[in-house]
Amino acid sequence: MTDLTSALNRILRWLESHSPASAAGFQAGLSSEIIAAKLKPFPFEIPQEIYELYQWRNGDQSYSSVFGYLWFLDIDSACEAASSEVLNDEVLLEVREQAGEPQFLFPLFAFDGEYFAVQGCQESQPESLIFHVSDCYEINPAFVNLTAMMLAIAECYETGIYVVREDDLIEVVDEKKFGEIRRKYNPGTVESLYVEGG
Secondary structure (H helix, E strand, C coil), rough: CCHHHHHHHHHHHHHHHHCCCHHHCCCCCCHHHHHHHHHCCCCCCCCCCHHHHHHHEEEEEECCCCCCCCCCCCCHHHHHHHHHHHCCCHHHHHHHHHHHHCCEEEEEECCCCEEEEEEEEECCCCCCCEECCCCCCEEEEEEHHHHHHHHHHHHHCCCCCECCCCCCCCEECHHHHHHHHHHCCCCCCCCCCCCCCC
């Protein structure tokens, strides 16, 4: 078992104990052949870690924000967002190229115009930085790869930084401590993603 799948399973076990409705919202994983077929129309490759994520589970139907405050997009929703003007239209690609930012972005998690996304590349790579895309299109490296992101999130659950609210949604109760854990697993990324210190 890889470190990524191990971290994902730690998160799932925590949810099964503390928020069964959230745990039940995950859709069954997909085969690598189905994932590849869904991604075939894109002019880029995604990292192998993302295949592993979608083989583990294909998104979250409950929209319970189990990965921080963002929803885990199923592969069809992720492909739709990656095809949209919001993330990869020609003007944005040109602006990013001039700024030295990643060209193509493939979103994994979303909420209200924000995304966590990986960079699409010419050739498949084992992993990629995870970028936070703000609702005003600012792009910042948030996690060194998907494995580090999931290790940080698993620790946040296990240490009480993430809790389940009465409406069964997950809440970050200490943005500062979340930021400390995020930076521990992700050296070299942005100091803070959120105003509160995360």
